[in-house]
Amino acid sequence: MLSIPQRFPNSVMMRRGTIVAGVMVCLGLAGCYERMVEPADVFGDVHQGETYSPASRMIDDWYAVEAIDAQTVAINEPKSSQYNTSYLIVGETRALMFDAGSGERPAGAQSMRKVAERYTGNKPITLILSHFHYDHIYDATTFDGVTLIDRPDIRAEIKDGIYTISPLESHGMDWRPLKVSGLIADGDVLDLGGRTLQVFNLPGHTTESVVLFDRDRNQVFTGDFVYRHLGGIIAFASGSDLTAYKKNSTRLLQLTRADTQFFGAHGIPRFDHDWLVLLDRELDKIAKGTATYRYAAHYLAPGIPWRVYQNGDLYIYTTPLINPPIFWSKWTGLLGAIISLLSLYLLYRIVCLVFSPGRRTRE
Numbered sequence: 001m002l003s004i005p006q007r008f009p010n011s012v013m014m015r016r017g018t019i020v021a022g023v024m025v026c027l028g029l030a031g032c033y034e035r036m037v038e039p040a041d042v043f044g045d046v047h048q049g050e051t052y053s054p055a056s057r058m059i060d061d062w063y064a065v066e067a068i069d070a071q072t073v074a075i076n077e078p079k080s081s082q083y084n085t086s087y088l089i090v091g092e093t094r095a096l097m098f099d100a101g102s103g104e105r106p107a108g109a110q111s112m113r114k115v116a117e118r119y120t121g122n123k124p125i126t127l128i129l130s131h132f133h134y135d136h137i138y139d140a141t142t143f144d145g146v147t148l149i150d151r152p153d154i155r156a157e158i159k160d161g162i163y164t165i166s167p168l169e170s171h172g173m174d175w176r177p178l179k180v181s182g183l184i185a186d187g188d189v190l191d192l193g194g195r196t197l198q199v200f201n202l203p204g205h206t207t208e209s210v211v212l213f214d215r216d217r218n219q220v221f222t223g224d225f226v227y228r229h230l231g232g233i234i235a236f237a238s239g240s241d242l243t244a245y246k247k248n249s250t251r252l253l254q255l256t257r258a259d260t261q262f263f264g265a266h267g268i269p270r271f272d273h274d275w276l277v278l279l280d281r282e283l284d285k286i287a288k289g290t291a292t293y294r295y296a297a298h299y300l301a302p303g304i305p306w307r308v309y310q311n312g313d314l315y316i317y318t319t320p321l322i323n324p325p326i327f328w329s330k331w332t333g334l335l336g337a338i339i340s341l342l343s344l345y346l347l348y349r350i351v352c353l354v355f356s357p358g359r360r361t362r363e
């Protein structure tokens with residue numbers, strides 16, 4: 001017959017309780033980490049390394065070019081990890097480059113500026129960045145300067161004619177100082193000579209997000225505000241804001257028409273008005289708290305369980321539990337650091353309890 005020592009129940013029960021608590025925490029976390037999107041799925045309707053259409057042809061080992069019309073060129077990087085497209089918009093007196101390359105081109109490949117010059121002759125080129133993320137700005141320094149959207153936060157950071165994109169803004173590794181050649185306000189019109197573009201600042205994906213509208217040709221260049229055929233819409237970046245996103249998707253809907261052609265910065269460039277209608281509808285549901293969501297821990301920044309909303313082919317990714325501006329605040333960072341430290345300590349205690357030979361002997 002087994003006799004149970006007096007001290008056994010308390011100590012063992014406590015240890016078991018700690019182990020059970022630890023296992024439950026791990027299972028709880030695992031429940032959030034639903035692997036919903038694999039890298040292969042992210043490419044959807046495009047094939048990395050291949051052109052999206054016969055209309056887009058390789059001009060060298062890295063770039064593919066489609067003439068949307070005689071004065072509008074889509075410069076695609078089919079081998080880039082996010083399947084980027086930048087746009088060259090040409091007028092009679094000057095050209096506008098919208099974005100400056102993914103930064104993944106191999107050493108020795110020509111810069112975005114060199115590609116642009118093939119189609120502009122000697123016309124000066126104005127560079128506008130759709131936003132400051134690392135995969136849109138790489139060759140910005142090869143241009144004579146950059147025209148930035150006129151916002152108080154951007155103005156405040158221009159020092160001696162230089163605006164430096166920070167790693168937090170770019171989600172990249174470097175500080176990127178750029179010479180500022182001008183500022184342009186929301187709603188202003190750029191005259192390229194016989195061709196005009198209206199510039200809009202539409203925060204949502206990032207605060208500085210810019211969209212260009214050629215009203216005569218009924219073309220809108222959207223950057224990352226909205227695109228199709230690749231991954232999902234990103235509303236989890238440090239400058240993302242769901243309330244602003246909804247407000248500005250509605251604004252863009254009101255500015256455009258059912259037959260407007262849209263050109264995004266990722267995936268197959270061209271998409272229709274219907275896609276923007278769908279985005280607006282889903283953002284509306286998110287804003288009202290009526291949208292259903294799941295978690296995906298394997299998208300662009302693996303490890304964080306992004307909240308994902310889906311309707312058909314449209315995915316919208318945002319931050320878990322709280323809206324992006326709070327998620328990226330220093331207080332959330334501090335809280336995350338404290339929780340991580342406590343979790344590590346808990347793990348350490350569990351490992352000690354399970355593997356400590358001295359304790360087992362005493363049992």
Ligand SMILES: [Zn+2]
Pocket residue numbers: 131133205224234
């Ligand atoms: Zn972006």
